[in-house]
Amino acid sequence: MFDLRDLLRPHLRELIPYSSARDDYQGSFGVFLDANENPVGSITPEKWNRYPDPYQTKLKEKIAEIKGIIPGHIFLGNGSDEPIDLLFRAFCEPGVDNVIINPPTYGMYKVSADINNVTAREVLLTSDYDLDVDGIFEAMDMQTKIIFICSPNNPTGNDVTLSKIEQVLKAYNGLVVVDEAYIDFADRPSFIEKLSAYPNLIILQTFSKAWGLASLRLGMAFCSPEILSVLNKIKAPYNLSGLTQRTVLEALENKEEKDEMVSEILSSRTELKRLLSELPIVKKIHPSDANFYLVEIDNASEYYKRLIEKKVIVRDRSKVVLCDNCLRITVGTNYENFKLVQALKEIELV
Numbered sequence: 644m645f646d647l648r649d650l651l652r653p654h655l656r657e658l659i660p661y662s663s664a665r666d667d668y669q670g671s672f673g674v675f676l677d678a679n680e681n682p683v684g685s686i687t688p689e690k691w692n693r694y695p696d697p698y699q700t701k702l703k704e705k706i707a708e709i710k711g712i713i714p715g716h717i718f719l720g721n722g723s724d725e726p727i728d729l730l731f732r733a734f735c736e737p738g739v740d741n742v743i744i745n746p747p748t749y750g751m752y753k754v755s756a757d758i759n760n761v762t763a764r765e766v767l768l769t770s771d772y773d774l775d776v777d778g779i780f781e782a783m784d785m786q787t788k789i790i791f792i793c794s795p796n797n798p799t800g801n802d803v804t805l806s807k808i809e810q811v812l813k814a815y816n817g818l819v820v821v822d823e824a825y826i827d828f829a830d831r832p833s834f835i836e837k838l839s840a841y842p843n844l845i846i847l848q849t850f851s852k853a854w855g856l857a858s859l860r861l862g863m864a865f866c867s868p869e870i871l872s873v874l875n876k877i878k879a880p881y882n883l884s885g886l887t888q889r890t891v892l893e894a895l896e897n898k899e900e901k902d903e904m905v906s907e908i909l910s911s912r913t914e915l916k917r918l919l920s921e922l923p924i925v926k927k928i929h930p931s932d933a934n935f936y937l938v939e940i941d942n943a944s945e946y947y948k949r950l951i952e953k954k955v956i957v958r959d960r961s962k963v964v965l966c967d968n969c970l971r972i973t974v975g976t977n978y979e980n981f982k983l984v985q986a987l988k989e990i991e992l993v
């Protein structure tokens with residue numbers, strides 16, 4: 644049986660969290676002399692002298708509406724990096740507990756594990772970049788607290804088989820993180836639909852990709868109210884700036900614009916694939932459910948360097964396990980994609 648208290652690090656079970664001025668008094672009118680703010684104003688033209696809402700109530704209400712869930716299932720953080728780190732700090736005892744990751748995958752899970760002195764057990768994806776469920780079951784033990792599954796996966800681009808994720812969710816009593824940073828580019832519903840079925844499920848999404856707000860640093864985690872209350876207890880009190888909260892709240896009024904950008908990127912993705920597939924140096928374009936392609940090219944690192952000389956920057960993944968001779972190429976605008984392909988052709992001629 645799944646019991647969150649068993650997973651939580653013992654010293655956090657009785658933790659008394661920091662109580663901010665905005666926790667103690669939640670009204671919005673009055674003479675506020677409770678937070679040592681500057682009463683005169685700000686050094687900027689716009690006023691930012693008051694502390695922001697620590698629980699981002701308005702923004703969560705809006706996001707809840709868009710995602711079709713209630714605010715009580717939403718955690719917002721400084722990028723997805725924040726909930727990733729908080730999960731380690733909440734559930735993984737340094738030097739004792741472990742997590743499972745599935746390389747080749749997003750690098751932050753391992754880095755966050757290392758920072759927190761937690762072992763990341765690596766269960767490689769299969770040769771077609773799918774989840775090795777048996778391998779995961781073999782690798783886990785009583786000290787395994789979290790399994791990180793990235794789908795659509797970075798850097799491979801593909802969705803893993805969704806029924807395999809559910810197999811893991813069903814058989815395992817620890818936490819399963821499904822990172823859906825690229826969900827908007829995938830042709831399937833989010834795992835948010837499954838939240839009520841699995842108390843151990845945590846879904847990560849972000850405003851950094853489809854929404855075009857990478858610089859604002861806004862990540863989302865969707866989870867049970869019990870997990871949410873743990874994350875809220877240990878997060879920094881004012882983890883999201885007022886600027887981020889207000890800007891995104893306003894932007895969500897025209898959320899259709901995100902869908903338009905996604906359609907544009909999806910059609911550029913199709914076009915990029917067509918252009919790349921015509922190049923003799925391209926050995927394989929891995930299927931993508933995201934806004935990038937993992938592309939196998941002869942002498943990939945050499946091409947990577949030569950592309951930089953031509954001011955076209957892609958990601959060299961050729962030293963990453965199961966990614967021999969692969970470059971990760973973000974889908975750009977049609978113009979950018981044309982420049983990339985032109986540069987590749989020129990290099991080819993030399």
Ligand SMILES: *Cc1c(COP(=O)(O)O)cnc(C)c1O
Pocket residue numbers: 721722723724725749793796797822824848849850851852857860861862
């Ligand atoms: C880009 C990306 C993120 C986003 O991280 P932020 O901190 O929200 O910018 C999360 N997970 C994966 C797999 C990514 O590729």
